[in-house]
Amino acid sequence: MRVLVLGVGKTGKLVAEVAAERGHSVHVLDATENKDGAALTAPFVAGFDVIIDFTTPEAVVSNMRACLFTGAKMVIGTTGWYDKLNDMKSLAERRGGSLLYGTNFSIGVQLMLQLTRQMATALKDxxxxxxxxxxxxxxxxxxPSGTAITLGEAVRTIIDPHKEIPISASRVGDAAGIHTVEAISPNDRILLTHESASRRPFAEGAVRAAEWLSTRTGVYDIRDVFDKL
Structure with a gap:
Protein backbone atom coordinates (compact mmCIF):
# COMPACT_ATOMS: atom_id res chain seq x y z
CA MET A 1 0.00 0.00 0.00
CA ARG A 2 1.25 3.50 -0.85
CA VAL A 3 0.78 5.79 2.17
CA LEU A 4 1.12 9.55 2.38
CA VAL A 5 1.61 10.86 5.92
CA LEU A 6 0.86 14.52 6.51
CA GLY A 7 2.62 15.94 9.55
CA VAL A 8 6.01 15.18 11.06
CA GLY A 9 5.21 15.76 14.72
CA LYS A 10 5.91 13.01 17.23
CA THR A 11 2.84 10.99 16.33
CA GLY A 12 3.16 11.62 12.58
CA LYS A 13 6.75 10.35 12.59
CA LEU A 14 5.69 7.25 14.48
CA VAL A 15 2.82 6.63 12.04
CA ALA A 16 5.34 6.68 9.18
CA GLU A 17 7.61 4.24 11.05
CA VAL A 18 4.78 1.84 11.82
CA ALA A 19 3.50 1.94 8.23
CA ALA A 20 6.99 1.13 6.93
CA GLU A 21 7.35 -1.70 9.47
CA ARG A 22 4.09 -3.17 8.16
CA GLY A 23 5.51 -3.27 4.65
CA HIS A 24 3.95 -0.17 3.14
CA SER A 25 5.59 2.43 0.91
CA VAL A 26 5.61 5.70 2.85
CA HIS A 27 6.03 9.33 1.85
CA VAL A 28 5.92 12.14 4.43
CA LEU A 29 5.10 15.82 3.94
CA ASP A 30 5.78 18.43 6.60
CA ALA A 31 4.20 21.85 6.97
CA THR A 32 6.93 23.71 5.09
CA GLU A 33 6.37 21.51 2.03
CA ASN A 34 2.59 21.74 2.15
CA LYS A 35 1.52 25.23 3.18
CA ASP A 36 -2.29 25.53 2.98
CA GLY A 37 -2.44 22.16 1.22
CA ALA A 38 -0.64 23.54 -1.85
CA ALA A 39 1.37 20.34 -2.42
CA LEU A 40 -1.75 18.20 -2.57
CA THR A 41 -2.46 18.48 -6.28
CA ALA A 42 -4.61 15.87 -7.99
CA PRO A 43 -1.67 14.17 -9.80
CA PHE A 44 0.34 14.02 -6.57
CA VAL A 45 -2.53 12.67 -4.45
CA ALA A 46 -3.32 10.06 -7.11
CA GLY A 47 0.03 8.43 -6.37
CA PHE A 48 -1.16 7.17 -2.97
CA ASP A 49 -3.69 4.60 -1.80
CA VAL A 50 -4.38 6.27 1.54
CA ILE A 51 -3.49 9.57 3.22
CA ILE A 52 -3.03 9.79 6.99
CA ASP A 53 -3.19 13.25 8.58
CA PHE A 54 -1.62 14.06 11.97
CA THR A 55 -1.06 17.78 11.46
CA THR A 56 -2.77 20.66 13.30
CA PRO A 57 -6.35 21.96 13.56
CA GLU A 58 -5.27 24.88 11.36
CA ALA A 59 -3.81 22.72 8.59
CA VAL A 60 -6.08 19.69 8.50
CA VAL A 61 -9.12 21.30 6.88
CA SER A 62 -7.10 22.61 3.92
CA ASN A 63 -5.56 19.16 3.55
CA MET A 64 -8.94 17.45 3.58
CA ARG A 65 -10.42 19.87 1.07
CA ALA A 66 -7.54 19.30 -1.33
CA CYS A 67 -7.45 15.51 -0.99
CA LEU A 68 -11.14 14.66 -0.70
CA PHE A 69 -11.87 16.82 -3.74
CA THR A 70 -9.84 14.30 -5.77
CA GLY A 71 -11.76 11.35 -4.32
CA ALA A 72 -8.87 10.28 -2.10
CA LYS A 73 -9.07 8.03 0.96
CA MET A 74 -8.11 9.81 4.20
CA VAL A 75 -7.56 8.79 7.81
CA ILE A 76 -7.67 11.84 10.10
CA GLY A 77 -6.01 11.59 13.50
CA THR A 78 -5.86 15.36 13.97
CA THR A 79 -8.47 16.82 16.33
CA GLY A 80 -9.86 20.31 16.93
CA TRP A 81 -11.62 20.68 13.54
CA TYR A 82 -15.01 19.07 14.10
CA ASP A 83 -16.93 22.28 13.49
CA LYS A 84 -16.17 21.48 9.82
CA LEU A 85 -17.08 17.80 10.06
CA ASN A 86 -20.37 18.01 8.16
CA ASP A 87 -18.68 19.93 5.34
CA MET A 88 -15.92 17.33 5.06
CA LYS A 89 -18.41 14.43 5.16
CA SER A 90 -20.39 16.06 2.36
CA LEU A 91 -17.27 16.64 0.26
CA ALA A 92 -16.14 13.02 0.64
CA GLU A 93 -19.57 11.74 -0.33
CA ARG A 94 -19.92 14.07 -3.32
CA ARG A 95 -16.49 13.23 -4.72
CA GLY A 96 -16.60 9.49 -4.06
CA GLY A 97 -13.79 9.66 -1.51
CA SER A 98 -13.31 7.94 1.82
CA LEU A 99 -12.96 9.56 5.24
CA LEU A 100 -12.22 7.80 8.53
CA TYR A 101 -11.86 10.14 11.50
CA GLY A 102 -11.65 9.90 15.26
CA THR A 103 -10.35 11.59 18.37
CA ASN A 104 -8.22 8.59 19.31
CA PHE A 105 -7.11 5.54 17.31
CA SER A 106 -5.89 3.56 20.32
CA ILE A 107 -7.83 0.31 20.76
CA GLY A 108 -7.50 0.72 24.54
CA VAL A 109 -9.13 4.14 24.43
CA GLN A 110 -11.93 2.84 22.22
CA LEU A 111 -12.56 0.11 24.79
CA MET A 112 -12.62 2.80 27.49
CA LEU A 113 -15.33 4.63 25.54
CA GLN A 114 -17.45 1.50 25.53
CA LEU A 115 -16.92 1.01 29.26
CA THR A 116 -17.77 4.66 29.88
CA ARG A 117 -21.12 4.24 28.15
CA GLN A 118 -21.81 1.10 30.17
CA MET A 119 -20.93 2.87 33.44
CA ALA A 120 -23.08 5.91 32.61
CA THR A 121 -26.01 3.65 31.73
CA ALA A 122 -25.69 1.66 34.96
CA LEU A 123 -25.41 4.79 37.14
CA LYS A 124 -27.87 7.04 35.31
CA ASP A 125 -30.47 7.07 38.08
CA PRO A 144 -9.19 19.75 26.32
CA SER A 145 -8.24 16.80 24.18
CA GLY A 146 -10.61 15.44 21.58
CA THR A 147 -10.70 12.17 23.49
CA ALA A 148 -11.81 13.92 26.68
CA ILE A 149 -14.55 15.71 24.75
CA THR A 150 -15.68 12.39 23.24
CA LEU A 151 -15.79 10.79 26.70
CA GLY A 152 -17.83 13.72 27.99
CA GLU A 153 -20.26 13.42 25.08
CA ALA A 154 -20.64 9.68 25.74
CA VAL A 155 -21.65 10.40 29.34
CA ARG A 156 -23.84 13.39 28.56
CA THR A 157 -25.80 11.57 25.85
CA ILE A 158 -26.84 8.97 28.41
CA ILE A 159 -27.14 11.03 31.62
CA ASP A 160 -28.56 14.34 30.36
CA PRO A 161 -28.11 15.64 26.78
CA HIS A 162 -28.64 19.21 28.00
CA LYS A 163 -26.00 19.16 30.74
CA GLU A 164 -22.28 19.69 30.08
CA ILE A 165 -19.88 17.25 31.73
CA PRO A 166 -16.98 19.13 33.41
CA ILE A 167 -13.58 18.50 31.83
CA SER A 168 -10.22 19.48 33.34
CA ALA A 169 -7.06 19.48 31.22
CA SER A 170 -3.37 19.49 32.21
CA ARG A 171 -0.25 19.78 30.07
CA VAL A 172 2.80 18.17 31.67
CA GLY A 173 6.19 17.24 30.22
CA ASP A 174 6.03 14.52 27.57
CA ALA A 175 2.95 12.67 28.87
CA ALA A 176 1.51 10.52 26.09
CA GLY A 177 -2.03 10.75 27.44
CA ILE A 178 -4.04 10.01 30.60
CA HIS A 179 -7.84 10.11 30.60
CA THR A 180 -10.06 9.53 33.62
CA VAL A 181 -13.83 9.36 33.94
CA GLU A 182 -14.94 9.99 37.52
CA ALA A 183 -18.36 9.23 39.00
CA ILE A 184 -19.03 10.47 42.55
CA SER A 185 -21.97 9.81 44.84
CA PRO A 186 -22.43 10.77 48.52
CA ASN A 187 -21.16 7.31 49.41
CA ASP A 188 -18.40 6.38 46.98
CA ARG A 189 -16.27 7.26 43.96
CA ILE A 190 -15.71 5.26 40.78
CA LEU A 191 -12.73 5.92 38.49
CA LEU A 192 -12.22 4.63 34.97
CA THR A 193 -8.71 5.48 33.70
CA HIS A 194 -6.71 4.87 30.55
CA GLU A 195 -3.01 5.76 30.65
CA SER A 196 -0.85 5.57 27.55
CA ALA A 197 2.75 4.49 28.01
CA SER A 198 3.63 5.76 24.52
CA ARG A 199 2.10 7.11 21.32
CA ARG A 200 2.59 3.80 19.52
CA PRO A 201 -0.99 2.53 20.08
CA PHE A 202 -2.29 5.69 18.36
CA ALA A 203 0.06 5.19 15.42
CA GLU A 204 -0.68 1.48 15.06
CA GLY A 205 -4.41 2.16 15.19
CA ALA A 206 -4.12 4.82 12.49
CA VAL A 207 -2.16 2.53 10.17
CA ARG A 208 -4.59 -0.33 10.72
CA ALA A 209 -7.41 2.09 9.96
CA ALA A 210 -5.69 3.08 6.71
CA GLU A 211 -5.33 -0.58 5.72
CA TRP A 212 -9.04 -1.14 6.42
CA LEU A 213 -10.11 2.01 4.57
CA SER A 214 -8.00 1.26 1.49
CA THR A 215 -10.67 -1.10 0.12
CA ARG A 216 -13.72 0.98 1.07
CA THR A 217 -15.60 4.11 0.10
CA GLY A 218 -17.62 6.16 2.55
CA VAL A 219 -17.40 8.12 5.80
CA TYR A 220 -16.62 6.36 9.08
CA ASP A 221 -16.08 7.22 12.74
CA ILE A 222 -13.37 5.13 14.41
CA ARG A 223 -15.81 4.43 17.27
CA ASP A 224 -18.01 2.48 14.87
CA VAL A 225 -15.33 0.38 13.17
CA PHE A 226 -12.44 -0.08 15.61
CA ASP A 227 -13.44 -3.68 16.37
CA LYS A 228 -12.99 -4.49 12.66
CA LEU A 229 -9.36 -3.31 12.60
Whole structure:
Protein backbone atom coordinates (compact mmCIF):
# COMPACT_ATOMS: atom_id res chain seq x y z
CA MET A 1 0.00 0.00 0.00
CA ARG A 2 1.25 3.50 -0.85
CA VAL A 3 0.78 5.79 2.17
CA LEU A 4 1.12 9.55 2.38
CA VAL A 5 1.61 10.86 5.92
CA LEU A 6 0.86 14.52 6.51
CA GLY A 7 2.62 15.94 9.55
CA VAL A 8 6.01 15.18 11.06
CA GLY A 9 5.21 15.76 14.72
CA LYS A 10 5.91 13.01 17.23
CA THR A 11 2.84 10.99 16.33
CA GLY A 12 3.16 11.62 12.58
CA LYS A 13 6.75 10.35 12.59
CA LEU A 14 5.69 7.25 14.48
CA VAL A 15 2.82 6.63 12.04
CA ALA A 16 5.34 6.68 9.18
CA GLU A 17 7.61 4.24 11.05
CA VAL A 18 4.78 1.84 11.82
CA ALA A 19 3.50 1.94 8.23
CA ALA A 20 6.99 1.13 6.93
CA GLU A 21 7.35 -1.70 9.47
CA ARG A 22 4.09 -3.17 8.16
CA GLY A 23 5.51 -3.27 4.65
CA HIS A 24 3.95 -0.17 3.14
CA SER A 25 5.59 2.43 0.91
CA VAL A 26 5.61 5.70 2.85
CA HIS A 27 6.03 9.33 1.85
CA VAL A 28 5.92 12.14 4.43
CA LEU A 29 5.10 15.82 3.94
CA ASP A 30 5.78 18.43 6.60
CA ALA A 31 4.20 21.85 6.97
CA THR A 32 6.93 23.71 5.09
CA GLU A 33 6.37 21.51 2.03
CA ASN A 34 2.59 21.74 2.15
CA LYS A 35 1.52 25.23 3.18
CA ASP A 36 -2.29 25.53 2.98
CA GLY A 37 -2.44 22.16 1.22
CA ALA A 38 -0.64 23.54 -1.85
CA ALA A 39 1.37 20.34 -2.42
CA LEU A 40 -1.75 18.20 -2.57
CA THR A 41 -2.46 18.48 -6.28
CA ALA A 42 -4.61 15.87 -7.99
CA PRO A 43 -1.67 14.17 -9.80
CA PHE A 44 0.34 14.02 -6.57
CA VAL A 45 -2.53 12.67 -4.45
CA ALA A 46 -3.32 10.06 -7.11
CA GLY A 47 0.03 8.43 -6.37
CA PHE A 48 -1.16 7.17 -2.97
CA ASP A 49 -3.69 4.60 -1.80
CA VAL A 50 -4.38 6.27 1.54
CA ILE A 51 -3.49 9.57 3.22
CA ILE A 52 -3.03 9.79 6.99
CA ASP A 53 -3.19 13.25 8.58
CA PHE A 54 -1.62 14.06 11.97
CA THR A 55 -1.06 17.78 11.46
CA THR A 56 -2.77 20.66 13.30
CA PRO A 57 -6.35 21.96 13.56
CA GLU A 58 -5.27 24.88 11.36
CA ALA A 59 -3.81 22.72 8.59
CA VAL A 60 -6.08 19.69 8.50
CA VAL A 61 -9.12 21.30 6.88
CA SER A 62 -7.10 22.61 3.92
CA ASN A 63 -5.56 19.16 3.55
CA MET A 64 -8.94 17.45 3.58
CA ARG A 65 -10.42 19.87 1.07
CA ALA A 66 -7.54 19.30 -1.33
CA CYS A 67 -7.45 15.51 -0.99
CA LEU A 68 -11.14 14.66 -0.70
CA PHE A 69 -11.87 16.82 -3.74
CA THR A 70 -9.84 14.30 -5.77
CA GLY A 71 -11.76 11.35 -4.32
CA ALA A 72 -8.87 10.28 -2.10
CA LYS A 73 -9.07 8.03 0.96
CA MET A 74 -8.11 9.81 4.20
CA VAL A 75 -7.56 8.79 7.81
CA ILE A 76 -7.67 11.84 10.10
CA GLY A 77 -6.01 11.59 13.50
CA THR A 78 -5.86 15.36 13.97
CA THR A 79 -8.47 16.82 16.33
CA GLY A 80 -9.86 20.31 16.93
CA TRP A 81 -11.62 20.68 13.54
CA TYR A 82 -15.01 19.07 14.10
CA ASP A 83 -16.93 22.28 13.49
CA LYS A 84 -16.17 21.48 9.82
CA LEU A 85 -17.08 17.80 10.06
CA ASN A 86 -20.37 18.01 8.16
CA ASP A 87 -18.68 19.93 5.34
CA MET A 88 -15.92 17.33 5.06
CA LYS A 89 -18.41 14.43 5.16
CA SER A 90 -20.39 16.06 2.36
CA LEU A 91 -17.27 16.64 0.26
CA ALA A 92 -16.14 13.02 0.64
CA GLU A 93 -19.57 11.74 -0.33
CA ARG A 94 -19.92 14.07 -3.32
CA ARG A 95 -16.49 13.23 -4.72
CA GLY A 96 -16.60 9.49 -4.06
CA GLY A 97 -13.79 9.66 -1.51
CA SER A 98 -13.31 7.94 1.82
CA LEU A 99 -12.96 9.56 5.24
CA LEU A 100 -12.22 7.80 8.53
CA TYR A 101 -11.86 10.14 11.50
CA GLY A 102 -11.65 9.90 15.26
CA THR A 103 -10.35 11.59 18.37
CA ASN A 104 -8.22 8.59 19.31
CA PHE A 105 -7.11 5.54 17.31
CA SER A 106 -5.89 3.56 20.32
CA ILE A 107 -7.83 0.31 20.76
CA GLY A 108 -7.50 0.72 24.54
CA VAL A 109 -9.13 4.14 24.43
CA GLN A 110 -11.93 2.84 22.22
CA LEU A 111 -12.56 0.11 24.79
CA MET A 112 -12.62 2.80 27.49
CA LEU A 113 -15.33 4.63 25.54
CA GLN A 114 -17.45 1.50 25.53
CA LEU A 115 -16.92 1.01 29.26
CA THR A 116 -17.77 4.66 29.88
CA ARG A 117 -21.12 4.24 28.15
CA GLN A 118 -21.81 1.10 30.17
CA MET A 119 -20.93 2.87 33.44
CA ALA A 120 -23.08 5.91 32.61
CA THR A 121 -26.01 3.65 31.73
CA ALA A 122 -25.69 1.66 34.96
CA LEU A 123 -25.41 4.79 37.14
CA LYS A 124 -27.87 7.04 35.31
CA ASP A 125 -30.47 7.07 38.08
CA UNK A 126 -28.17 6.27 41.01
CA UNK A 127 -27.29 9.82 42.08
CA UNK A 128 -23.76 10.02 40.65
CA UNK A 129 -22.06 13.16 39.34
CA UNK A 130 -19.64 12.69 36.42
CA UNK A 131 -16.49 14.57 35.40
CA UNK A 132 -13.57 14.01 33.01
CA UNK A 133 -9.88 14.80 33.47
CA UNK A 134 -7.01 14.49 31.00
CA UNK A 135 -3.24 15.03 30.96
CA UNK A 136 -1.06 15.36 27.84
CA UNK A 137 2.37 16.58 26.77
CA UNK A 138 3.02 20.32 26.77
CA UNK A 139 3.17 20.54 22.96
CA UNK A 140 -0.38 19.28 22.43
CA UNK A 141 -2.27 22.10 20.75
CA UNK A 142 -5.92 21.43 21.58
CA UNK A 143 -7.22 21.60 25.14
CA PRO A 144 -9.19 19.75 26.32
CA SER A 145 -8.24 16.80 24.18
CA GLY A 146 -10.61 15.44 21.58
CA THR A 147 -10.70 12.17 23.49
CA ALA A 148 -11.81 13.92 26.68
CA ILE A 149 -14.55 15.71 24.75
CA THR A 150 -15.68 12.39 23.24
CA LEU A 151 -15.79 10.79 26.70
CA GLY A 152 -17.83 13.72 27.99
CA GLU A 153 -20.26 13.42 25.08
CA ALA A 154 -20.64 9.68 25.74
CA VAL A 155 -21.65 10.40 29.34
CA ARG A 156 -23.84 13.39 28.56
CA THR A 157 -25.80 11.57 25.85
CA ILE A 158 -26.84 8.97 28.41
CA ILE A 159 -27.14 11.03 31.62
CA ASP A 160 -28.56 14.34 30.36
CA PRO A 161 -28.11 15.64 26.78
CA HIS A 162 -28.64 19.21 28.00
CA LYS A 163 -26.00 19.16 30.74
CA GLU A 164 -22.28 19.69 30.08
CA ILE A 165 -19.88 17.25 31.73
CA PRO A 166 -16.98 19.13 33.41
CA ILE A 167 -13.58 18.50 31.83
CA SER A 168 -10.22 19.48 33.34
CA ALA A 169 -7.06 19.48 31.22
CA SER A 170 -3.37 19.49 32.21
CA ARG A 171 -0.25 19.78 30.07
CA VAL A 172 2.80 18.17 31.67
CA GLY A 173 6.19 17.24 30.22
CA ASP A 174 6.03 14.52 27.57
CA ALA A 175 2.95 12.67 28.87
CA ALA A 176 1.51 10.52 26.09
CA GLY A 177 -2.03 10.75 27.44
CA ILE A 178 -4.04 10.01 30.60
CA HIS A 179 -7.84 10.11 30.60
CA THR A 180 -10.06 9.53 33.62
CA VAL A 181 -13.83 9.36 33.94
CA GLU A 182 -14.94 9.99 37.52
CA ALA A 183 -18.36 9.23 39.00
CA ILE A 184 -19.03 10.47 42.55
CA SER A 185 -21.97 9.81 44.84
CA PRO A 186 -22.43 10.77 48.52
CA ASN A 187 -21.16 7.31 49.41
CA ASP A 188 -18.40 6.38 46.98
CA ARG A 189 -16.27 7.26 43.96
CA ILE A 190 -15.71 5.26 40.78
CA LEU A 191 -12.73 5.92 38.49
CA LEU A 192 -12.22 4.63 34.97
CA THR A 193 -8.71 5.48 33.70
CA HIS A 194 -6.71 4.87 30.55
CA GLU A 195 -3.01 5.76 30.65
CA SER A 196 -0.85 5.57 27.55
CA ALA A 197 2.75 4.49 28.01
CA SER A 198 3.63 5.76 24.52
CA ARG A 199 2.10 7.11 21.32
CA ARG A 200 2.59 3.80 19.52
CA PRO A 201 -0.99 2.53 20.08
CA PHE A 202 -2.29 5.69 18.36
CA ALA A 203 0.06 5.19 15.42
CA GLU A 204 -0.68 1.48 15.06
CA GLY A 205 -4.41 2.16 15.19
CA ALA A 206 -4.12 4.82 12.49
CA VAL A 207 -2.16 2.53 10.17
CA ARG A 208 -4.59 -0.33 10.72
CA ALA A 209 -7.41 2.09 9.96
CA ALA A 210 -5.69 3.08 6.71
CA GLU A 211 -5.33 -0.58 5.72
CA TRP A 212 -9.04 -1.14 6.42
CA LEU A 213 -10.11 2.01 4.57
CA SER A 214 -8.00 1.26 1.49
CA THR A 215 -10.67 -1.10 0.12
CA ARG A 216 -13.72 0.98 1.07
CA THR A 217 -15.60 4.11 0.10
CA GLY A 218 -17.62 6.16 2.55
CA VAL A 219 -17.40 8.12 5.80
CA TYR A 220 -16.62 6.36 9.08
CA ASP A 221 -16.08 7.22 12.74
CA ILE A 222 -13.37 5.13 14.41
CA ARG A 223 -15.81 4.43 17.27
CA ASP A 224 -18.01 2.48 14.87
CA VAL A 225 -15.33 0.38 13.17
CA PHE A 226 -12.44 -0.08 15.61
CA ASP A 227 -13.44 -3.68 16.37
CA LYS A 228 -12.99 -4.49 12.66
CA LEU A 229 -9.36 -3.31 12.60
Missing amino acids: AGYTFSISETHHVSKLDS
